[in-house]
Amino acid sequence: MKNQSLTIALVGNPNTGKSTIFNALTGLKQKVGNYPGVTVERKTGFLNLNGVQHKIIDLPGTYSLNHKKIDERIAYQTLIGEYQHEQTPDLAVLVLDATNLDRNLYLATQVMDLEIPVIVLLNMSDLAEERGIKNDADKIQKQLGVPVLPIIAKNKKDIEQVKQAIAKHDLKPPAPLRWKPEESLSNAINEITENWLKPHTNLPNRAYPIEALRLISDNQVPDDFHNHPRKEVAQEIIANAQAEIERAGKNPAAAEVMARYDFIESCTKNGSTRQDEAETTSDKIDAVVTHKVFGPILFVAILLLMFQAIFSWAEPFMNLIDLFFVHAGNTVAETLPPGILNDLLVEGVIAGLAGVIIFLPQIMFLFFFISILEGTGYMARAAFVMDGFMTRIGLHGRSVVPLISGFACAVPGIMATRTIESWSDRLITIMVLPFMACSARLPVYALMISAFVPNENVLGFISLQGLTFFGLYIFGIVMAIAAAWVMKLFYSDGSSTPFMMELPSYKMPKWSAVFYNMFERGWIFVKEAGKIIMAISVVLWFLASYPKVDVPPEIANNPATTEASFNAQQSASSYKLKHSYAGQFGRFIEPAIEPLGFDWKIGIGLLTSFAAREVMVGTLNTIYSVGEEKGSVVTLQEKLIKDKDPETGEPIFTTLSAISLMIFFALAMQCMSTLAIVRRETNSWKWPIVMFTYMTTLAYICSLVVYQGGLALGY
Amino acid sequence: MYPLNTTNAGEKVFIKCLGCNCQDACRLREMGCVEGIKGKIISNNSNVVLQVGDTRLAISKKLARSILVSLN
Ligand SMILES: Nc1nc2c(ncn2[C@@H]2O[C@H](COP(=O)(O)OP(=O)(O)OP(=O)(O)O)[C@@H](O)[C@H]2O)c(=O)[nH]1
Numbered sequence A: 001m002k003n004q005s006l007t008i009a010l011v012g013n014p015n016t017g018k019s020t021i022f023n024a025l026t027g028l029k030q031k032v033g034n035y036p037g038v039t040v041e042r043k044t045g046f047l048n049l050n051g052v053q054h055k056i057i058d059l060p061g062t063y064s065l066n067h068k069k070i071d072e073r074i075a076y077q078t079l080i081g082e083y084q085h086e087q088t089p090d091l092a093v094l095v096l097d098a099t100n101l102d103r104n105l106y107l108a109t110q111v112m113d114l115e116i117p118v119i120v121l122l123n124m125s126d127l128a129e130e131r132g133i134k135n136d137a138d139k140i141q142k143q144l145g146v147p148v149l150p151i152i153a154k155n156k157k158d159i160e161q162v163k164q165a166i167a168k169h170d171l172k173p174p175a176p177l178r179w180k181p182e183e184s185l186s187n188a189i190n191e192i193t194e195n196w197l198k199p200h201t202n203l204p205n206r207a208y209p210i211e212a213l214r215l216i217s218d219n220q221v222p223d224d225f226h227n228h229p230r231k232e233v234a235q236e237i238i239a240n241a242q243a244e245i246e247r248a249g250k251n252p253a254a255a256e257v258m259a260r261y262d263f264i265e266s267c268t269k270n271g272s273t274r275q276d277e278a279e280t281t282s283d284k285i286d287a288v289v290t291h292k293v294f295g296p297i298l299f300v301a302i303l304l305l306m307f308q309a310i311f312s313w314a315e316p317f318m319n320l321i322d323l324f325f326v327h328a329g330n331t332v333a334e335t336l337p338p339g340i341l342n343d344l345l346v347e348g349v350i351a352g353l354a355g356v357i358i359f360l361p362q363i364m365f366l367f368f369f370i371s372i373l374e375g376t377g378y379m380a381r382a383a384f385v386m387d388g389f390m391t392r393i394g395l396h397g398r399s400v401v402p403l404i405s406g407f408a409c410a411v412p413g414i415m416a417t418r419t420i421e422s423w424s425d426r427l428i429t430i431m432v433l434p435f436m437a438c439s440a441r442l443p444v445y446a447l448m449i450s451a452f453v454p455n456e457n458v459l460g461f462i463s464l465q466g467l468t469f470f471g472l473y474i475f476g477i478v479m480a481i482a483a484a485w486v487m488k489l490f491y492s493d494g495s496s497t498p499f500m501m502e503l504p505s506y507k508m509p510k511w512s513a514v515f516y517n518m519f520e521r522g523w524i525f526v527k528e529a530g531k532i533i534m535a536i537s538v539v540l541w542f543l544a545s546y547p548k549v550d551v552p553p554e555i556a557n558n559p560a561t562t563e564a565s566f567n568a569q570q571s572a573s574s575y576k577l578k579h580s581y582a583g584q585f586g587r588f589i590e591p592a593i594e595p596l597g598f599d600w601k602i603g604i605g606l607l608t609s610f611a612a613r614e615v616m617v618g619t620l621n622t623i624y625s626v627g628e629e630k631g632s633v634v635t636l637q638e639k640l641i642k643d644k645d646p647e648t649g650e651p652i653f654t655t656l657s658a659i660s661l662m663i664f665f666a667l668a669m670q671c672m673s674t675l676a677i678v679r680r681e682t683n684s685w686k687w688p689i690v691m692f693t694y695m696t697t698l699a700y701i702c703s704l705v706v707y708q709g710g711l712a713l714g715y
Numbered sequence B: 001m002y003p004l005n006t007t008n009a010g011e012k013v014f015i016k017c018l019g020c021n022c023q024d025a026c027r028l029r030e031m032g033c034v035e036g037i038k039g040k041i042i043s044n045n046s047n048v049v050l051q052v053g054d055t056r057l058a059i060s061k062k063l064a065r066s067i068l069v070s071l072n
């Protein structure tokens, strides 16, 4: 229809390319990946067609409208016009996987039953052709009575055709399909519609048959009725309807599915043919990757390689960035006239930024690896391989994908738990997910390790630093496992569902997308960290520089040997720092953290790290820059190593206190965004509060035990 | 008829009966694993990877035990 702004929803099975098409239509960059369950929330964008702006909605994938999980429910509610009081979309674009039409058409017939105007896209035609699967689009079009287009999502020309089809669509609902529920089933549908749905629910009319079918095929009255005052009535009506089907000798749970598949078969018979399957490359890979023994070994090996690479490959780039900031700092210091502005820029802003941006290469390598894992199709295999283990510790195979996302950031990880069906499995996954060492911890780990773990090799080839780094990741994983196991003892609603998941066929990752994602995430890191650090470091610089105090002469006039004068400088400036506002505050909280081996400077860092973990490093850099002589090119690592207690002359930092600090960071809940997302996903303040309390307490206790234990053992 | 978890990799089977609880059976059917369809075992190491039509399904051992198949 001309000149009318439409709402268009992209619907389809998981992993059929909906988000790819959404991106092509709207020019946005939604996350795309080769595993089911990439998209777990609705995303909207706009498409301009001949001067009219249409709203496009990308939906989570679903196998049917018989929703059980949150992501599926979102798709269902959007389609029937129940999602936050929105209207039913004007047009549904059904994205079907051309390599697997029969299964995909199942959902298509359900959506068409909702009487929404549709366009059917047979996506991934390239793969279908490669595998010798021929789909007769014309025949399918005739059978369904709606436009059917074979396309390849990454082809510009094909996307152009999709736009044309949208522009040309008459927006009439499809004619009723020729799939007919046989008599007992359609009687049952009527019964439920008349006796229950019409009088007791406020669903839109078009949703009645689908909803009735859902109730018939589900044995228990679905969760959404649990709080319904007339729950018993519903149960009775549904039981009657089911009994009627059973009397006709049919299985109520299967009647609908069978009838639809019969219809689909008639649509595609001779319409799509495939060559008889020879063993494919995917088969061969899967025989190894999903093997009982090799599978888990491979999984661990891949993680090991990833962490090792992040640590060692990033180093040359980090040195470059370091060099850049040292020079930038010196240049600014020399060009600007000395004074407050100079100090503020060099010691506050540049030092703070440098401290964090140096870790950009590691972050980018991390995202590079995760994108590859997501793009190849390995994620689904990882979930499958780890399912046995996960079930034993109280999680679910599906928890694996969110947990791996957690290495990047807990926030998308927690969102991804929407693909887990059982509430207790999902909740426990959310609660332990922040133990996965996210990218914001990377800077802190890397700083402490490079300063306090000797750069030696064990067994000749494994770097001790790399090993420690890997150890910290493992530590996070082990703590997550332990916590899940304990929580399962206290909180289990017995709703666990057995594992089943579609394994997508392997694909080469799309390299442009991998690199785009890597730079995009790198940029987000710089931007977000930059914003907070700019603000915090300016404030902090002020707090650390004022009030200016006079240094007592016995500290200022130390004997003038070179080594001693260096120390004298140090203690003169650290004397000033210690008596600044920041210093006073740090020393105020020092008693609480001293048992963990932290001094007041770390204390300030810890406080700021509750805004975001990586800020800790920027904070330390600012604090140490204030307390140092001008024009220094000493790195933060060296400053940390050289820092001595002015009274006792003992080093402030030891390997032991560094370990204690890393353990604290591994376990403490120091991330506002995570707490906010937990609040949203669990819909209560209870769980974020529980999370914060238990994680931070655990962090304190573990650090305490390690530090005091270490001291007692004489380290 | 055998439970699915007793088959071997490479074998061709017919899905005969989904004896698992109703919800899980529903899910399996929606994903293309319906009674009467032909399938192929890709791997079976207690957890089973089953190819039905063009869908590759990973199924846990517990669930596999309740799916009855016949060899053809
Ligand atoms: N070969 C080929 N690959 C495609 C095509 N369209 C999409 N893909 C790939 O298919 C995978 C899934 O694409 P997505 O767009 O994430 O799929 P989705 O339907 O949004 O998936 P969910 O959000 O999980 O429901 C990605 O690896 C894409 O690169 C196509 O036409 N041909």
Ligand SMILES: [Mg+2]
Pocket (backbone or CB within 6 Å): A018, A019, A020, A031, A032, A038, A039, A059, A060, A061
């Ligand atoms: Mg998607």
